[in-house]
Amino acid sequence: MNRTDTQYTGHGSEEATVTPAAQPCWLLKTAKAPKxxxxxxxxxxxxxxxxxxxxxPMIQIAGNDGGGYFSKEAICFSRxxxxxxxxxxxxxFPxxxxxxxFAGRSSNNAGFLAAILRAEGLLAAAPETEGRHLISGDWMAWKAALLAEPGQAINTPPVAQPDSSPESEIAASATEEEKAPPRRGKK
Known part of the structure; x- marks a missing residue:
């Protein structure tokens, strides 16, 4: 099963995850998006x-000023x-x-990514539907401009790949359940 690093920042509960090995890359931008x-x-x-x-380009959520989980995986722009x-x-669209x-399961991931894309000028608020977005800006020009930045050499976790299908994840969890001791019923 493909697991990614998940960070706890305050509220709720999230299962522990494993961090994959780092790979060399170039940091092009660090910023903060309003929620x-x-x-x-x-x-x-x-x-x-x-x-x-x-x-x-790969986008990675690095922090949350409030409480709540998010996955720290770097996702490819093509995803x-x-x-x-x-x-x-x-x-x-919502x-x-x-x-x-995302491979990570945090329910905050999608909303945080939408906030990032709005901050980058790639999404705009839909005028008559609260909490929805419209595509805006020139996505290809944005990508080209970012990739032209000199950047700074860093190590980052590998990008999440769609290497496991929902069927294989279900099969893996079924195998894990078979290993668990049986539960006792009420008497």
Missing amino acids: LGKHAEGGIAYQIATGSDRQE VVACLVQHPKGEP SKLFQGA
């Missing part, structure tokens, strides 16, 4: 990096784009549309 919730305070810290081949392919152009970009 999108109506009553939300603070912001979402994030980093944008690229591999040594400088072909694809973000893939989330929007099936959605009708020009139609508003943040949860981005859940497929």
